[in-house]
Amino acid sequence: MNVQAAQEFSVANLTSQCTLPIADKAGLRSALEDANLPTLLMVYVSYVQDRDYLDRFAPYFQGIYTAEAPASVPADMADDLRRRLFALLTDPVPPVERPIDPEFLRHMMAVSVGENVAPEIVPVLYDQMGFERPLPRKEVAGRPLPPADFRVLVIGGGMTGIAAGVKLEEAGYNYVVIEKNAELGGTWLENRYPGVGVDTPSHFYSYSFELNPDWSTYHPKGKEIHDYLLAVADKYSVKDRVRFETKVVEARWNDASCMWHVTLQDLRTGKQSVEIVNAVMLAHGVLNRWSMPKIPGLETFKGRKMHSAGWDTSVELSGKRVALVGTGASAAQIAPAIAGEVESLTIFQRSRHWVLNNPDINMPVNDAIHFALRHIPHYKEWFRFRVYWFTGDGLYGNVKMEADWPNKDVSVSPQNDAARTYALQYIHRKLADRPDLIEKIVPDYPIFGKRIVLDADGGWLDTLVKPNVTLETDDIDHIEEDAIVTKSGKRYEVDVIALATGFDLAPAIGPLKVYGRNGADLWAAWGVDDARAYLGVMAPKFPNFFMTLGPNSAPNHAAGVNMVLEAQIHYIVEALDMIVAAKGRAIEPTEKAYLDWNAKVEEQMKTMIWSHPKAKSYYLNSKGRNYISCPFKLADYWNWTRNPDREALQIS
Numbered sequence: 171m172n173v174q175a176a177q178e179f180s181v182a183n184l185t186s187q188c189t190l191p192i193a194d195k196a197g198l199r200s201a202l203e204d205a206n207l208p209t210l211l212m213v214y215v216s217y218v219q220d221r222d223y224l225d226r227f228a229p230y231f232q233g234i235y236t237a238e239a240p241a242s243v244p245a246d247m248a249d250d251l252r253r254r255l256f257a258l259l260t261d262p263v264p265p266v267e268r269p270i271d272p273e274f275l276r277h278m279m280a281v282s283v284g285e286n287v288a289p290e291i292v293p294v295l296y297d298q299m300g301f302e303r304p305l306p307r308k309e310v311a312g313r314p315l316p317p318a319d320f321r322v323l324v325i326g327g328g329m330t331g332i333a334a335g336v337k338l339e340e341a342g343y344n345y346v347v348i349e350k351n352a353e354l355g356g357t358w359l360e361n362r363y364p365g366v367g368v369d370t371p372s373h374f375y376s377y378s379f380e381l382n383p384d385w386s387t388y389h390p391k392g393k394e395i396h397d398y399l400l401a402v403a404d405k406y407s408v409k410d411r412v413r414f415e416t417k418v419v420e421a422r423w424n425d426a427s428c429m430w431h432v433t434l435q436d437l438r439t440g441k442q443s444v445e446i447v448n449a450v451m452l453a454h455g456v457l458n459r460w461s462m463p464k465i466p467g468l469e470t471f472k473g474r475k476m477h478s479a480g481w482d483t484s485v486e487l488s489g490k491r492v493a494l495v496g497t498g499a500s501a502a503q504i505a506p507a508i509a510g511e512v513e514s515l516t517i518f519q520r521s522r523h524w525v526l527n528n529p530d531i532n533m534p535v536n537d538a539i540h541f542a543l544r545h546i547p548h549y550k551e552w553f554r555f556r557v558y559w560f561t562g563d564g565l566y567g568n569v570k571m572e573a574d575w576p577n578k579d580v581s582v583s584p585q586n587d588a589a590r591t592y593a594l595q596y597i598h599r600k601l602a603d604r605p606d607l608i609e610k611i612v613p614d615y616p617i618f619g620k621r622i623v624l625d626a627d628g629g630w631l632d633t634l635v636k637p638n639v640t641l642e643t644d645d646i647d648h649i650e651e652d653a654i655v656t657k658s659g660k661r662y663e664v665d666v667i668a669l670a671t672g673f674d675l676a677p678a679i680g681p682l683k684v685y686g687r688n689g690a691d692l693w694a695a696w697g698v699d700d701a702r703a704y705l706g707v708m709a710p711k712f713p714n715f716f717m718t719l720g721p722n723s724a725p726n727h728a729a730g731v732n733m734v735l736e737a738q739i740h741y742i743v744e745a746l747d748m749i750v751a752a753k754g755r756a757i758e759p760t761e762k763a764y765l766d767w768n769a770k771v772e773e774q775m776k777t778m779i780w781s782h783p784k785a786k787s788y789y790l791n792s793k794g795r796n797y798i799s800c801p802f803k804l805a806d807y808w809n810w811t812r813n814p815d816r817e818a819l820q821i822s
Contacts, residue, residue: 188547190264197541198259202252204538205549207243208282212552214255215278217265224281227251232284233564259546282552283559291563294805298558298733299551300381307743308342316343316750321447323348323432325418325682326454327408328356330718330735332399333377334453334742335408341743346445347412348434354403354412356455358396361500363481363668365507366392369499369624370729371530373550374557377402378736383543383550388530389624420683421450423713428755428822430714448755449714451742452682461672461788463495463520467649468667475667478504489513491663493654495646496670497611498523502623502630504670509633516640516662518654520671522613524622526589527596531626561729563803568618569727569779581616582779590617600631607634610643618727619785672788686712699791704759704767704818705811706800707738713756713822714749716742722771723807726780726789726799733804741811748814754821763818774801 192198202210208231215224230243258265270278272292279287279295287295296302307313320343324334327349338345353359368375372385372395380402386394403409413434419442420433432445462468462477476482478500492512494501497519509515535543543550567585571578581587594612601607611634613620625631634641644656653663684692690711696702703709706723707716718738725734749757759767772795775781780789780796789798800807 188545190259190547191261192259192545194541194545195256195260197538198256198545200538201541201546202256204536205542205546206553206556207248207251209549209552209556210255210546211251212278212282212555213546213548214251214258216270216548216552217258217267219268219270219274221274221277224278228281228284231281233560255546279555283556283564285559285564288805290809291805294808295555295558298378298736298808299555300378301548301551303379306340307747308340313747314750316341316746318344320344320746320750321346322449322451322746323430323445323447324451324453326356326452327351327354327412327414328358328453328455329399329732330453330455330739331356332403332408333735334451334718334739335411336377336379336402336406337739337743339406339408339411341747343743343746345411346447347408348416348418348432349412349414350417350437352414353400354409355396355399358392358399361392361479361481362483363478363500363504363507363670365503365505366500367503368392368395369528369531370731371557371561372398373554374561374729375732377732380405381550381554384540385535387532387534389528389532418682420685421715422685423687423715425687428713448749449716449746452715452717452720455719463646463669463671465646465649470651471649471667472651473665473667475669478668478670481668485666487512487666490665492516492666492668493518493662493664494668494670496520496672497623497641498670498672499621499623500672501670502625504668505639506629506633509636509639512638514638514640515633515636516642516654516664517634518646519610519641519643520645521620522611523620524590524593524613524617525597525611525625525631526593526617526622527626528624529626531624532628533626558730558733562725562733563728563730563805565618565728566803571777571779571782573777578782579784582782586616586618586779593617593622596625597631600625601635604635607641610641615784615786616779616782619779619782620787620789621726684712684715686715699797700793700795701797702764702768704764705738705741707741707811708745708759708764710759710761710764713758716745718742721797722768723800724798725804725807728804730804734800734807737808737811741814744814745819748816748819749821752821756822757819759818760820763815771801775799777801 211227227243276287276289276292308315322338322343322345324331324345324347327347331347332354335345335347351359367389369389371388372390376382376398382398415437417435417437418432419435422431424431430447430450432447432450433442434445435442474485487508488511490512491514492508494505494515494517497517505515505517567583568589571582575583577587581590597608597612623630633639642656644658644660647655647657653661655661692712701721703717703720706720718735723734725731745757775796778801779785780799789796791797
């Protein structure tokens with residue numbers, strides 16, 4: 171399957187094609203030769219449930235963070251597995267799937283990744299890997315159905331808003347999505363800069379309820395992700411419930427009616443209207459408010475200037491002198507994409523970022539692997555599990571500080587130190603002939619203290635050594651009509667300025683005004699940059715107002731924002747169900763639950779790398795408090811949001 175075809179999404183892409191027996195024997199043989207061996211083993215054992223056969227492979231599957239690389243699986247063992255699986259999948263009488271005992275499933279998972287898998291993680295992974303689709307809530311016997319006039323308003327039509335629409339519909343709730351743009355997609359609609367893509371493998375960075383076997387690469391570019399989101403929205407008719415080109419101005423709780431009065435503005439006409447709803451779900455994400463640098467003279471520049479998140483695709487870069495301000499994740503994608511066409515590229519470094527090698531970052535998914543993902547039952551689910559493990563909670567040891575670790579100045583744990591060594595080896599290999607660049611880019615803080623840059627051949631570091639590329643570490647003093655001038659007086663004449671300067675995450679609710687019980691002002695409660703919530707989802711005095719990816723719920727230790735948003739949407743629907751079941755009108759956390767949760771967050775945060783004295787980043791507010799990162803494992807957070815604690819909530 172070629173890349174172009176993979177990017178043309180439709181509902182068909184999201185439909186499982188796994189049927190037995192597999193008729194295309196040649197395709198299957200090719201897939202078995204190329205496919206990931208631990209994943210193939212899990213597929214086979216899930217059918218035969220042979221523990222002895224499973225354990226034969228255990229010595230050869232070790233975690234990627236172990237000090238010694240495991241020995242290769244002997245060829246005769248690998249060939250035997252492939253023969254067995256080929257026979258199983260082509261048998262005219264398809265094998266019967268049997269329920270897998272949770273303890274045996276845990277053992278399978280542990281063998282697959284070569285690490286211990288705690289029992290409490292099993293239900294998390296079983297849910298998130300897509301092994302089965304639960305019955306839609308509205309079809310569950312005995313569950314009280316929401317009244318037809320119980321309405322939920324969802325703010326934002328990106329990845330979270332689309333998932334919210336799917337799950338609210340499955341639960342039988344009447345909902346509407348308010349979206350400021352003319353199309354769904356959120357971040358993946360708006361960010362169109364050259365090279366834009368995801369640094370999380372999309373076999374995990376996607377919905378657990380709609381696994382996609384057709385990703386063209388392991389880290390797809392922005393358009394492909396956007397197309398996937400639109401395909402999901404089409405499949406579940408989410409677009410039918412969206413009010414486009416509309417902005418939410420204010421949400422005000424009415425104490426008498428126990429309803430939210432939400433003021434909307436039509437961005438085409440400017441006219442305002444009021445929607446009266448039972449509940450509000452904030453799903454607008456955080457990567458939508460640009461952070462513009464306060465550089466004197468920026469407004470006087472007469473060339474073209476643009477933020478990475480508002481890239482002007484009409485700007486011709488060929489033969490131009492381009493300035494790129496920033497060296498974070500976006501800049502590391504933009505620079506390799508444009509360096510080959512511009513006359514010169516001057517990159518202004520504002521802060522140093524650790525660079526980690528990930529060979530998969532630009533790697534296409536070949537035809538054989540596509541076949542395995544499409545046609546081998548449960549291959550895509552087990553593959554998703556491996557991706558989650560090694561890019562999700564498997565990274566937690568990198569950000570958890572060990573109290574007795576001796577090298578606290580440069581690292582925080584053995585795993586963190588190993589990651590630092592790996593990064594340094596890559597940097598020194600790539601920049602062996604440029605010690606000046608090594609000195610410029612290597613940070614002085616422990617790795618994972620800030621967001622890292624993922625790199626591969628032909629990427630960020632290879633771009634820095636190009637003859638037409640300059641990395642400038644001197645701070646910018648001011649900007650003139652045609653040039654950028656540094657503090658030391660160096661003057662760079664440029665035609666285009668690209669600002670890869672990130673986003674303003676401080677106002678967690680953006681410009682939205684929210685007034686709860688007795689007129690309580692959420693902005694006043696939080697201040698400009700000190701947002702807090704119970705579980706990152708709810709706050710006292712603001713009943714039926716739910717946040718997603720709210721305060722201290724971002725998985726900054728790893729991939730997994732998709733997992734967090736699904737967990738939060740599940741929690742919100744559970745909370746709505748509690749209102750309906752109690753025949754109540756409002757739900758909110760108790761003051762005690764709110765304070766206890768935030769105290770728990772603060773205590774855990776003391777042990778995390780983001781509290782390291784050298785780890786200064788946008789995660790910290792003006793008081794030095796990390797109000798963004800979740801200091802807990804993804805699996806723990808999933809468990810805490812699975813079933814709302816009735817004692818932590820009050821229903822009226």
